[in-house]
Amino acid sequence: MAKQKFMTLGRHIIEGEKLHPHATGELSHLLRDLSLAAKVISLEVNKAGLVDLLGFTGDNNVHGEQVKKLDLFAHNMLIRAMDHGEHLCVMASEEEENIIHISKKHKVGKYVLLFDPLDGSSNIDANVSIGTIFSIYKRISPDNTPGTMEDCLQLGLKQVAAGYVVYGSSTILVYTAGHGVHAFTLDPSFGEFLLSYEDIQIPKKSKIYSINEGNYLYWHKGLKNYIKYLQDEDKNTQRPYSSRYIGSMVADIHRNLLYGGIFMYPADSRNAHGKLRLMYECNPIAYIIEQAGGRASDGKKRILEIQPETLHQRTPIFCGSEEDVLMVEKFMAEEDKVKA
Ligand code: AHG
Ligand code: MN
Numbered sequence: 001m002a003k004q005k006f007m008t009l010g011r012h013i014i015e016g017e018k019l020h021p022h023a024t025g026e027l028s029h030l031l032r033d034l035s036l037a038a039k040v041i042s043l044e045v046n047k048a049g050l051v052d053l054l055g056f057t058g059d060n061n062v063h064g065e066q067v068k069k070l071d072l073f074a075h076n077m078l079i080r081a082m083d084h085g086e087h088l089c090v091m092a093s094e095e096e097e098n099i100i101h102i103s104k105k106h107k108v109g110k111y112v113l114l115f116d117p118l119d120g121s122s123n124i125d126a127n128v129s130i131g132t133i134f135s136i137y138k139r140i141s142p143d144n145t146p147g148t149m150e151d152c153l154q155l156g157l158k159q160v161a162a163g164y165v166v167y168g169s170s171t172i173l174v175y176t177a178g179h180g181v182h183a184f185t186l187d188p189s190f191g192e193f194l195l196s197y198e199d200i201q202i203p204k205k206s207k208i209y210s211i212n213e214g215n216y217l218y219w220h221k222g223l224k225n226y227i228k229y230l231q232d233e234d235k236n237t238q239r240p241y242s243s244r245y246i247g248s249m250v251a252d253i254h255r256n257l258l259y260g261g262i263f264m265y266p267a268d269s270r271n272a273h274g275k276l277r278l279m280y281e282c283n284p285i286a287y288i289i290e291q292a293g294g295r296a297s298d299g300k301k302r303i304l305e306i307q308p309e310t311l312h313q314r315t316p317i318f319c320g321s322e323e324d325v326l327m328v329e330k331f332m333a334e335e336d337k338v339k340a
């Protein structure tokens with residue numbers, strides 16, 4: 001992973017589009033609009049402690065979780081930044097039950113945008129890193145018509161771009177458009193995202209696992225065995241592993257992407273489908289992890305091959321360094337064989 005100097009996000013995206021002979025530049029514009037929304041959200045996150053933005057709105061989102069004000073701010077900001085660019089035909093957000101149509105005042109375009117406006121929102125008040133996750137598809141409905149639910153419910157494999165922004169000690173935007181994974185750090189003095197890492201490769205094997213261990217009691221026996229295995233000592237396989245879990249998926253994923261690691265949010269006896277959302281969290285992260293040479297599965301099959309049925313469906317996820325993900329799949333499969 002080479003350190004780069006002075007390449008703006010805008011220029012990098014345009015250079016990337018040149019690799020496609022028929023590219024119209026629309027995707028570049030779309031990503032540029034998204035990065036503008038990210039800058040505004042970043043600013044707001046940074047001053048969250050200073051203004052009356054902290055605390056609950058008192059409302060619940062479609063998942064029955066309490067919505068914080070910054071979630072709503074980020075959700076609205078993304079819609080405001082994206083609805084008039086003429087690149088999108090429809091959007092969907094973790095914070096809204098139905099698909100979001102483009103107002104009739106604006107022309108529709110050929111892309112579809114799904115997003116988690118603010119990920120890790122339980123961490124807002126504690127000044128811990130939070131983020132935005134996005135996923136972009138080409139429409140399958142006819143051009144120049146309103147986008148549809150079918151446009152939103154495409155296989156993860158069909159994503160044309162995906163990314164996340166971490167609002168942390170600095171603001172960093174990571175994206176893939178199918179040619180590797182690239183990271184850009186926001187320079188707050190002149191408001192540009194500058195290339196920090198080009199073509200990030202996640203280590204094939206790691207020494208870090210990330211999971212909410214408080215749910216241990218409810219896990220699959222194979223997963224319990226796997227975690228015990230990681231905690232055992234064996235110098236050859238660099239065990240015991242370190243445990244790192246922040247509770248903001250973007251932040252846990254970003255660290256693991258750079259250092260190597262396995263992130264898990266499994267199904268358990270209380271939540272048959274785990275917690276995380278396929279369309280807003282798991283698909284975009286799986287696309288990025290695979291583009292970086294890692295693996296992302298629901299324990300059995302690739303996340304990107306899961307046929308979505310509903311907008312807000314959840315899926316278990318195991319993703320990160322390839323060898324580690326293969327190992328947890330093996331532990332769970334062995335236990336299933338014993339049971340069968
Ligand atoms: P969100 O803030 O968008 O609802 O997502 C929170 C998610 C994810 O970021 C994190 O990995 C996970 O919830 C943490 O859940 P637990 O507190 O159950 O570990
Ligand atoms: Mn989230």
Ligand code: MN
Nearest residue numbers: 094116118119
């Ligand atoms: Mn969220």
